[in-house]
Amino acid sequence: MGRFHRHEDGDYHDHDHHHDHHGDHSGYETGSDRIVVLERIFDENDRRAADNRRRFDDADVVVVNMMSSPGAGKTTLLESTLRALGTPERVGVIEGDIETSIDADRLSAAGARVSLLNTANGFGGECHLDAPMVANALQRMELGDLDVLFIENVGNLVCPAEFDVGAHRSVMVYAITEGEEKPLKYPVMFRAVDLVLINKLDLLPHLDFDLAAFREILAKINPDADVIEVSARSGSGIERWIQWIDTARQIKPSGA
Amino acid sequence: MHELSLCRSIHQVVENAAAHRPVATVNLRVGMLRQVVPATLVYCWGLVTAEGPLAGSRLAIESVPVVGHCRACDRDTHIEQTLMLVCGYCDTAALDIVNGEEFLITTIDFDDTSPVTQHST
Numbered sequence: 001m002g003r004f005h006r007h008e009d010g011d012y013h014d015h016d017h018h019h020d021h022h023g024d025h026s027g028y029e030t031g032s033d034r035i036v037v038l039e040r041i042f043d044e045n046d047r048r049a050a051d052n053r054r055r056f057d058d059a060d061v062v063v064v065n066m067m068s069s070p071g072a073g074k075t076t077l078l079e080s081t082l083r084a085l086g087t088p089e090r091v092g093v094i095e096g097d098i099e100t101s102i103d104a105d106r107l108s109a110a111g112a113r114v115s116l117l118n119t120a121n122g123f124g125g126e127c128h129l130d131a132p133m134v135a136n137a138l139q140r141m142e143l144g145d146l147d148v149l150f151i152e153n154v155g156n157l158v159c160p161a162e163f164d165v166g167a168h169r170s171v172m173v174y175a176i177t178e179g180e181e182k183p184l185k186y187p188v189m190f191r192a193v194d195l196v197l198i199n200k201l202d203l204l205p206h207l208d209f210d211l212a213a214f215r216e217i218l219a220k221i222n223p224d225a226d227v228i229e230v231s232a233r234s235g236s237g238i239e240r241w242i243q244w245i246d247t248a249r250q251i252k253p254s255g256a
Numbered sequence: 257m258h259e260l261s262l263c264r265s266i267h268q269v270v271e272n273a274a275a276h277r278p279v280a281t282v283n284l285r286v287g288m289l290r291q292v293v294p295a296t297l298v299y300c301w302g303l304v305t306a307e308g309p310l311a312g313s314r315l316a317i318e319s320v321p322v323v324g325h326c327r328a329c330d331r332d333t334h335i336e337q338t339l340m341l342v343c344g345y346c347d348t349a350a351l352d353i354v355n356g357e358e359f360l361i362t363t364i365d366f367d368d369t370s371p372v373t374q375h376s377t
Binding site for chain 1: 258261262265266268269270273280284289290291340341342349350359360361362363364365366367368
């Protein structure tokens with residue numbers, strides 16, 4: 001779960017969240033051999049996500065969950081973002097990767113405060129970050145020093161959409177090299193985000209990518225999503241993305 | 257893709273709720289917009305429960321079809337093809353999902369007739 005939506009009333013909440021069953025692990029008897037549980041499987045994660053969100057709000061830090069497929073340019077985009085923000089030391093990045101510190105090292109070099117989460121374990125690595133993992137990364141990060149915290153999720157268009165990590169905004173970085181049709185194949189992810197950054201726009205002259213068709217398909221899947229065209233490499237569009245983050249900071253979300 | 261970690265969460269809830277009674281079946285309700293593969297979930301349940309008190313229990317999964325409420329024409333539509341979430345009446349994409357995102361443990365069935373093998377762990 002953890003699909004986190006902004007509604008017209010400006011409120012944030014999870015869908016299908018049954019507060020009346022919150023925290024009840026005991027069950028109650030309906031007969032000799034069956035008990036009713038009605039426990040949402042994501043409840044524990046969502047409780048931890050709400051804890052994270054409270055900590056972010058208390059520290060007045062806006063938190064953006066960045067998702068994409070592998071190679072869409074999240075890390076390069078964050079490097080451009082750090083340059084454009086001008087105060088990289090006020091920016092934190094929780095870097096989720098199955099293995100290696102390559103991305104974390106790049107963002108450290110760009111001046112950000114980075115907390116690395118390698119998700120590899122005995123089963124070959126988690127495909128997503130969840131709320132307890134993010135809470136763990138926060139132990140190595142002083143929130144009071146930050147204005148913005150980016151959570152760079154594991155590159156994957158499926159699983160990260162299911163897990164609320166406590167971020168205020170969810171953003172997808174989408175490279176035009178991925179083709180126009182991906183929103184049709186991964187509708188859950190595309191519906192879960194507040195903004196789609198269409199990246200690698202500098203490659204447009206070299207590709208058959210139909211930008212209008214992509215935007216039309218995206219609008220069918222998620223009519224509420226904002227869209228910004230960028231090139232992390234050339235820097236075009238980055239200014240609008242910075243403004244979007246600024247707006248997110250000013251409209252201080254109340255939390256779930 | 258994340259069925260194993262989901263099974264660990266389910267395991268924790270069931271173990272608490274069962275309070276050492278022998279579990280026969282754990283009943284789940286899973287909306288069809290959930291990105292879980294039922295067969296994989298069942299397979300992972302076998303792995304997660306293999307060594308403990310829930311060994312031999314099974315997962316029964318009830319799939320919930322997707323229903324969306326159209327913001328434009330105010331009607332509910334049953335969506336067969338979850339790849340395109342559009343209203344079946346007016347073809348609008350502005351749908352609020354009513355059913356299809358469920359993911360919960362509904363009930364647990366016990367097997368109190370079998371000889372109770374109390375695990376000391």
